[in-house]
Amino acid sequence: MARRKWLLTVCLFCLVGVFLVGCNSGEEEDVAGGEQTQESGDQEAGNGGHEKEEVTIKFHTHGNETSYNWKETLAAFEEAYPDINVDLVILSEKGDTQEALQKLDLEAASGAQLDVLMFSDPASYAERVGLGMVAPIDDFIEADGFDVGEEYKVDTILDGSYYALPGKFNPWYVLLNKDHLDEAGLEVPQDWTWDDFIAYAKALTTEDRHGTFFHGPQNGGWMEYMKLALAGKPENTEFVKEDGTSNFDDPLFRKTLEIRVKMEKEDQSATPYTDILSQKLHYRTQFFNEDASMILIGSWMNTELGGTDQFPLDFHVAVAPYPKNDAADEGGFAPVTTDYMAVAKSSAHKEAAYTFIRWYTTEGQLVQGRNVPSWNGVTEDEFAAIIEGILAETEEPEKVDIDSLIRVLTNAKSSKIIPPVSYQAEIYNVVNEEYEKLIYDQQNIEETIAALQERVQEIIDSNQ
Template identity: 70%
Template sequence: MKRTLGFGFACIVLVLGLLTACSGGGNSKQPSSGQNDSAGTSTNAPQNQTDNAPADEPAQEQVTIKFHTHGVEQQYNWSETIAAFEAKYPNIKVDLVTLSEKGDSQEALQKLDLAAASGEQLDVLMFSDPASYAQRVSIGMVAAIDEFIAKEGFNVADEYRVDTTLGGKVYALPGKFNPWYVLLNKDHLDTAGLPVPQDWTWDDFARYAKELTTDDHYGTYFHGPQNGGWMEFMKLHLGNRLDESTEFLKDDGSSNLDSPLFRKTLELRWQMEKEDQSAVPYADMLSQKLHYRTQFFNQDASMILIGSWMNSELGGTEQNPLDHHVAVAPYPKNDPSDPIGVTPVTTDFMAVAEKSKHKEEAYTFIRWYTTEGLANYGRNIPSWTRVDGSSLEKIIDSILADTLKPELVDKASLIHVLSNSKSGKIIPPVSYQSEVYKALNEEFELFILGEQNLDDTLKNMQDRVQKIIDSNK
């Protein structure tokens, strides 16, 4: 979409499009007082009064900011986190708006766009993926925060392990640092006589899946792509490159679909599902609406490639109890000589709404949350670079302690993977990235369902994506 579109019209167009588809710390400066024109109240934390201000200073007027998120309490510990923030900044109250009770990011995006189109108060916005973040920046929903960063005087690249820059400006700070890894049913591995991998390739992954497959379960389950989302499962071999593009587009905006690694991913998906029969069929995923959590915790699949947001559930939850031992392996490499631990990394993009009347207060919250907030109260590893190795085990212990059976988790393998994880080259997303995803997803389905061969699939993908690129120049 063009930035010249009016904000309201652009949001309405985006909403209609979505509805037709599926699916710092302590050096942050105290914000200046803002006009309190919000009637919202926090549902999470106790009331903090402004009479906590020093006696020789005038009490600051209390401001309420609304925080719209897809994140749920179980995974993010909002109640304790927001209470801690409000205790430190008693003039700022945070009204949490949970957009999906299931933590469904697509449902949350639809509701967020409806809220924006209807003129509701927006202050802090949380996006779960680069494409959603870039698209809302392109329509003017998100404010640049460079002035606040400059005022505070820090370098984003030094402070955080994930780059959120778009077009030379910073519109968000990264929250969690979630490298992708492989969850393993250790009981299944022991039965098959397979060790927990500490360094392996995609060939090893395919061999493990084949050896783990029995009459009772598959070796692995791929949760995507589907509905233009979960596209990580279409770039398996692309995902662990340090100096080359890990995306479908290169950093100059040109297509990366002619990469041999992209072809190898499609070949691997076909081999594992059709030839080895070690992966849950794609058609079953769609028709039965399968989910990676139930596939793993119900022991229907021995290995799950997924992001480490699963740390908070590894020991089992009330929704997904755990009855087997769990181990963790690193993201597989392309070649044995490749460095270990290079993996796709996901984060939460913590942003300030362009229409917010309390931008400084909103920035204060996202800066605090992405630093000491996550480090001390969150249930995810922060992107903040000040969290070193000595702090990692304490954070993991805290995360696992909130699960039902932490003793069933091989903590040593988890620490090994997380401490050695590093992000592959991050390519800033383009505003039309969702169009690219949709086209690729549609062609992949024709391929994996046996309706067109690999060569035709690659040609159609390249042609369709090039047309999208050309139309957005």
């Protein structure tokens, strides 16, 4: 109930904010539905067009300068489009996505200028679309003449419309302390299963460290750690299936719970969940301080693999692919994160905002050079150059097994994207709550699955 009250409050604030902006900026029609603004009527085919008069758009993001190289990236855009100035608003200097979302909601409620919005996960993206904060961009995409599913590795469609284009392509992988592997006589895996992962973690566990560290779930976030086995298949990897029904009866969800219980309770090869919360442990410190030998994490870590000022590297690092469920399964499937680049519904410069997100998610990714792009227009040579450039910015790139990194990233693939439901965050909170009951020994796996099926079905029914 508290969650719903919060959502209603934010929604009301956003509506007030949109109303105030509408009053200040004059009459404006939505781009969707066939009624275009004057500026969208000036579109130029091939790039969505851009405004003839000089404008300044506000770009709100969770990404900081270190991780996103904004100065160089925005300078390149403004050189290509001299009539569009980008005013960068970094919502969290430490890159905290939750802090950024809270500040973005406050900005929307206050009626601040919003033009380009960046979301870091499908739940926050879908939720803000549901709150009316984001504008559809179908007309711009149609004018540009491309298919999002073919142009990008991540398809961002939501309820039949496009509200964002994807930036980076960050598949999850397993970071390995290669020195620990050598001590245990273990090879860097190129093709392995969850059974292998469990065996590795047990072999790597000593009195001074755990074999692995699962950084979630936490406060309804980091749900990838509740989909360990689910994420290794080509479709229906979410808690809600494509047909809108819950997915907790999938045997691979049960397997995920079994993996978590076995590794923490039986093998004691995973850092205890109670320690994670009570000591506020973080995956970076656990890995770079050598308190955990393997970390399952997203490839946004590419920028830190060779060590940084904050997290020096005192060992050698290798990379392994996301584990498969069975040796005969097709490999490469993994959770994938991206930045959802969207146009604010309250923006008075939608065309300019779209021009920016289209450029940023294509050519801009090459200029930025911080991540593997979702854009399929990148060549093999450009891909290798991006990886080498990313590592070159770290303190000791020679300690990273670059061949294993390129091999994993080259072979990674995204499962079929299921458009997130607008109430996905509410489901995440329920999954988090029921998992904690399981890991705190308040219920068993059967009871956990039964409770999830009942509670999530109630959420689905209430949103029909």
